[in-house]
Amino acid sequence: MMSAIIVFIVQLAYVPILTLRTIMMVKGLKERAAFMGLLEGIVYVVALGLVFSDLSNYYNMIAYALGFAAGLYVGAIIEEKLAIGYVTFEVNIPNRNQELIDRLRELGFSVSTSAVEGMTSTRYQLDCTARRDREKEFIRVVTEYEPAAFIVSFEPRSFKGGYITKAMKRRREKYLKKKNAEQV
Known part of the structure; x- marks a missing residue:
């Protein structure tokens, strides 16, 4: 159960980073987008590693999906607050x-x-x-x-x-x- 909570938190961090990286790419902020891409890759590998380490643990899979959905919501709020451009x-x-x-x-x-x-x-x-x-x-x-x-x-x-x-x-x-x- 603890690993599911960690997966959820990691996804909650991953998706806003993904959102910000995408926005920075679209806005032409190449260096910032590359840095966000680095963070995104690290967080993504950690989350997938936790899920794939035990494919019989359905809680991890559910936490991954829920964390992704919650991360999209958080990412949208962050993007709205930053209002870049x-x-x-x-x-x-x-x-x-x-x-x-x-x-x-x-x-x-x-x-x-x-x-x-x-x-x-x-x-x-x-x-x-x-x-x-x-x-x-x-x-x-x-x-x-x-x-x-x-x-x-x-x-x-x-x-x-x-x-x-x-x-x-x-x-x-x-x-x-x-x-x-x-x-x-």
């Missing part, structure tokens, strides 16, 4: 809402606007990009100013230029100045 929003609203646009910009969101042709009228589209950890905040602000807004979000794989790129460059320059000052 960026998200792009397309917001469709019936009228140009300058108050909303100003508020989003005031909060540091990039906002580009355009008039678009809807089914029966001209509507306005806001194209915005933000860090993923600000997605709920963005939706809350838009909903506050435009309760009937149609909001679509998706994750960009890469981007070049624009507000986000300039802001990242400024943050990097600030970081390097701080780092150089600390070394002096």
Whole structure:
């Protein structure tokens, strides 16, 4: 019975590592993904070793499956909390809402606007990009100013230029100045 508990705990650790490794690969974080892959391999071999050491122990097999399921849940929670990367929003609203646009910009969101042709009228589209950890905040602000807004979000794989790129460059320059000052 003790080995089943160990198998469950090992699986509970393995699957979130697997989840994070996959996310880091998709986001292009190769070095971090490789390190997570190393951890994943070690934990995986330990778990399988315990299960295969006694194939007549059904508790280990059940613990393996339950640990995998619980690990998926934990991995999803961790991924949601980390919110690595960026998200792009397309917001469709019936009228140009300058108050909303100003508020989003005031909060540091990039906002580009355009008039678009809807089914029966001209509507306005806001194209915005933000860090993923600000997605709920963005939706809350838009909903506050435009309760009937149609909001679509998706994750960009890469981007070049624009507000986000300039802001990242400024943050990097600030970081390097701080780092150089600390070394002096």
